[in-house]
Amino acid sequence: MIKRLLLISGFAFFLLPGMVTAQTITEDDEVEQQLLASTKQLNQFFSRFNGEEDTKGREFEPEDRQYRNARLRKRYLSILFDEENAGFSESLFEEFVERVTSDDQPVFLDLHSADWFATVNTTFRYKGRSWPLVLYMKIQQEGLGYEWVIDDLSFEPYKTLFDKQRGETKEFLHPMSHELDFMNLRKAMVKDGSPESYTMADFEPDFLTIFLYEVKMGYLTFETVNRVNFNFFTVDGWYFSLNNFNRPGYNTGWLISDLAKINSQQKEDLLKILYDKK
Incomplete structure (x- = not known):
């Protein structure tokens, strides 16, 4: 943990190379350093994870020698993890960083990849009261572009709607x-x-179709989005989740809050848990 904190401190100092001593840093300078260190947007997280921008957020051109530079990526990765509540060890963090920045097989995030999805915690009005409802969102190609679509959902009233006897x-x-x-x-x-x-022995209700029908009929009405997080299986043999932390200091914005090394069976089990299928 100490090593990672030192990396963050070094990053903050590197943002303003003209600062020579701690005494010369003004309050405005401190605010600017914190803003630059914060990963405010999801696209910025992708760019920093991949090493595609400099320390002030300016993008590297692909022909630039610093573009996706492994050394720069290690510097950035050290500030892309939640330092306050991380539930994983320092050794696991270091192993993950070495894996994604390896010389022979580095891993980069792709916004259009099928290996990540959003968990959107919402509130809907249903039968006279407000209910929490979780939407699972994925990106898919549409024509010449891409779009976010609803892949699945979890809604408590639907869980007991089809209680098939055995x-x-x-x-x-x-x-x-x-x-x-x-x-x-x-x-x-x-x-x-x-x-x-x-029904057939292997019958499984399609909650998404029911949801869409009830929205169209006005039985379910959207109220608000409460929280969003993202789940990544982009790195083979690994899982990590991304949450947005709004707090003072340098370690803010979109940060990796959960990290786990998983095999294929564990991945399958974890997906069932994330999609509330257990």
Whole structure:
């Protein structure tokens, strides 16, 4: 942790090379240094992670020798992690930095990659009250450009909407129902019943379609976005999440708050947790 703090201090000093001693730094200079150190926009996080801009936010041209320079990237990566509440070790941080800046196989973030997504915590009005609703957003190509789209959602009232029975208590249509012209469907299609019990064994409800229908019908109305964070699986064998920290000092803005080394099974399990499928 000490090493990382020293790197941040060195970065802040490097922002204004004319500053020779601590006594010469004015209050305005300090504010300017903090603003420059803060990763205020997501695009800036990408640029700093990739080493595509200088210490004052000016972009490098691809032919510039500092463009994606491994040494510069290590300097930037040290300020792209949450220093106050990080739940991972210093050794894990160092291993991750060495992995993404390796000479033989460096890793760069791509805004248009399919290996990351946004978790958007919102509030919707539903049946006379405000409910939290989580939208999972991804970027997809559309025509000559790209767009953010809704990939999935998590909404508490939907979780119990289709509570399919199992085993001996499961309702079913008699195997000879065809001899009755399926008129016994009457017992399945009743209000407050469990019509999902009469579906295929592998039936899974499509909550996104239900959500879109209820929004179109006016049963669900958007109120606000409460919080956004981003989940990355861009680096093979790793996961990290990005959150926005609004606080005084240099360690602010979009920062990596969670970091984990994962195998393929752990990735699958983690995706289920993130998408609230467990």
